[in-house]
Amino acid sequence: MAADPDQTLIEMKNAAFSFGRIPVFRQVNLKIARGEVFCLLGPNGCGKTTLIDCMLGIHKLDTGRLCLMGQSRPRHSPKETARVMAYVPQKHDRHFSFSVLDLLLLGRTPYIAFYASPGKPDIEKAKKILELFGLSHLMHRDYTRLSGGETQLVMIMRALIQETPVIVMDEPTSHLDFRHELIVLETLARLIRERRITLVMATHFPNHAFYFENAGIPVNVAFMGNQSVKPSGTPSRALTQENLARFYHIETLVMTHTLPGKGPIKQIIPIKTLDRKTKGTP
Amino acid sequence: MRSFRRHRTLWYGLMAVLPLVLGACSVFLGRYPVSVRDIVELAAAAWTGQGMDPTHFSVIVHVRLPRIILGALVGGSLAVSGAAFQGLFRNPLVSSGMLGVSSGAGFGAALALILFDRYMYVYPLSFGFGLLAVLLCFFIGRLTASTQAITLVLGGVIVGSIFSALISLLKYLADPYDELPAIVFWLMGSLSRAEYDHIFTAGIPMMAGSLGLVIVRWRLNVLAMGDREAHSLGLNVNANRIFIIVCATLATAGAVCVSGVIGWVGLVVPHMGRMIIGNDNKALIPVAFFMGAAFLILVDDISRLISTSEMPLGILTSLLGGPFFIYLLRRTRGREW
Numbered sequence: 001m002a003a004d005p006d007q008t009l010i011e012m013k014n015a016a017f018s019f020g021r022i023p024v025f026r027q028v029n030l031k032i033a034r035g036e037v038f039c040l041l042g043p044n045g046c047g048k049t050t051l052i053d054c055m056l057g058i059h060k061l062d063t064g065r066l067c068l069m070g071q072s073r074p075r076h077s078p079k080e081t082a083r084v085m086a087y088v089p090q091k092h093d094r095h096f097s098f099s100v101l102d103l104l105l106l107g108r109t110p111y112i113a114f115y116a117s118p119g120k121p122d123i124e125k126a127k128k129i130l131e132l133f134g135l136s137h138l139m140h141r142d143y144t145r146l147s148g149g150e151t152q153l154v155m156i157m158r159a160l161i162q163e164t165p166v167i168v169m170d171e172p173t174s175h176l177d178f179r180h181e182l183i184v185l186e187t188l189a190r191l192i193r194e195r196r197i198t199l200v201m202a203t204h205f206p207n208h209a210f211y212f213e214n215a216g217i218p219v220n221v222a223f224m225g226n227q228s229v230k231p232s233g234t235p236s237r238a239l240t241q242e243n244l245a246r247f248y249h250i251e252t253l254v255m256t257h258t259l260p261g262k263g264p265i266k267q268i269i270p271i272k273t274l275d276r277k278t279k280g281t282p
Numbered sequence: 283m284r285s286f287r288r289h290r291t292l293w294y295g296l297m298a299v300l301p302l303v304l305g306a307c308s309v310f311l312g313r314y315p316v317s318v319r320d321i322v323e324l325a326a327a328a329w330t331g332q333g334m335d336p337t338h339f340s341v342i343v344h345v346r347l348p349r350i351i352l353g354a355l356v357g358g359s360l361a362v363s364g365a366a367f368q369g370l371f372r373n374p375l376v377s378s379g380m381l382g383v384s385s386g387a388g389f390g391a392a393l394a395l396i397l398f399d400r401y402m403y404v405y406p407l408s409f410g411f412g413l414l415a416v417l418l419c420f421f422i423g424r425l426t427a428s429t430q431a432i433t434l435v436l437g438g439v440i441v442g443s444i445f446s447a448l449i450s451l452l453k454y455l456a457d458p459y460d461e462l463p464a465i466v467f468w469l470m471g472s473l474s475r476a477e478y479d480h481i482f483t484a485g486i487p488m489m490a491g492s493l494g495l496v497i498v499r500w501r502l503n504v505l506a507m508g509d510r511e512a513h514s515l516g517l518n519v520n521a522n523r524i525f526i527i528v529c530a531t532l533a534t535a536g537a538v539c540v541s542g543v544i545g546w547v548g549l550v551v552p553h554m555g556r557m558i559i560g561n562d563n564k565a566l567i568p569v570a571f572f573m574g575a576a577f578l579i580l581v582d583d584i585s586r587l588i589s590t591s592e593m594p595l596g597i598l599t600s601l602l603g604g605p606f607f608i609y610l611l612r613r614t615r616g617r618e619w
Binding site for chain 1: 508
């Protein structure tokens, strides 16, 4: 399986954004193709979430262009954006107890007129996705009482019901335990393979990029820092010990282990932090 | 609570007929006795065009009926706006008076009572100042160059307290024998001034606002996810928020200008609805309207019955709503919302 380089779903050209006088990023150029995982890496506070917000149209770019499915507009309408990208938030504030079904139906918003509400076909869609995930028993449960792992799966389901070619995730596995982290990653890998979904994700864990590469999914890594975004190719090319030292100021060991019948598996093992002064930034 | 949910359709229907049943019963309640025979006579008289006992006619058609209609409209409007604001601001402690509508309307009424000593001017001034208060909230929000819900909430607190202070100022300046009691009674709320032409004029904003909220009710679920998520789900957050605020403001200002400040309905009735039907605004918004209508009809009946000089509604809504709310809290153990 390969990404489809001819089909660029999201493109940012010469993009810049600042909060008032504080610049967040400038001259960002990136292309995200159908069927790939676009992995945005960067230290805390480098502006990953802001970049994602700009993609989602929550913030308007100061300069530059954002093309969605080849369409370039000064500002894409929320409805238009929501038919291209579904967003799985990093942190979700729960205010009212809705049932899981009611929550999933929110994914149908871009297809529902302002006076209407979800109908039978929408409910059927929600039921199908719940079945697909083997979580039908959650349907009438109060979503505020789900565990962190279940909540994240429900959010992914909501994104799927939005029926978009792209799913955008901010820290998809923060607050999850070891097993649930793997469940979420496995689910995502399966969706990418079976439904040719494109995944845009901001993460603190470079190993996530390797996870998808190990699973045979095309992955592109981009480093964000110093107000710029640097597309750096596949994890094997981008996530080298040298780059990690330059970028995160840490000493690491990139290990390759060959599992019988499964091919090589790559992982990064962090060793120790390095002094910031001795090394430059990329 | 599970039992409530399982029979959701049943509860929905029950809530819808509740104000009708209560309203019908209320015709018979009050100091002047009205019997079923009187109603039959009234219907017969209307059918045949013959006259009937004018006192009976007057009590039923000009005293009881307008109060019941007004009670239903006011209660429903306050409850539905409160439910909408709670969803919109993602805060269960918010009520229909959130953005200063009630304080603004109260000030307008007090001003009218002092400047002109006729009730006629109370309605337009109170309605106008109610709207003005919400506009000021928006203006305060704009000062911070942010359209976030929190600046609106803060604006509401500021505007509300300014108008409360102005009301106190007017009370201080008012003639203590004549104007002051009028202001105080108006602020405590009453349906006793119900007349058809007032009901009709104030009914337009109340119905329009409530209907608007019923139309966009499902979108409150989307907005309850927070601005970022609502936007990413494809909702134009600002446009929807403004539409909902305009509707809720029209409904509340319409209610307050004819009935005075009736507290508690816009805060607690939506919660009663949440406990019975759940938080899904698709069901909650209509149910809140029905329950608000039923609640206020009931409270007004009690106010008519317990004393010869009708007790102001604002007092009764709190005295009755409080214990009932405690009962519901106990039954549901604070769950499900």
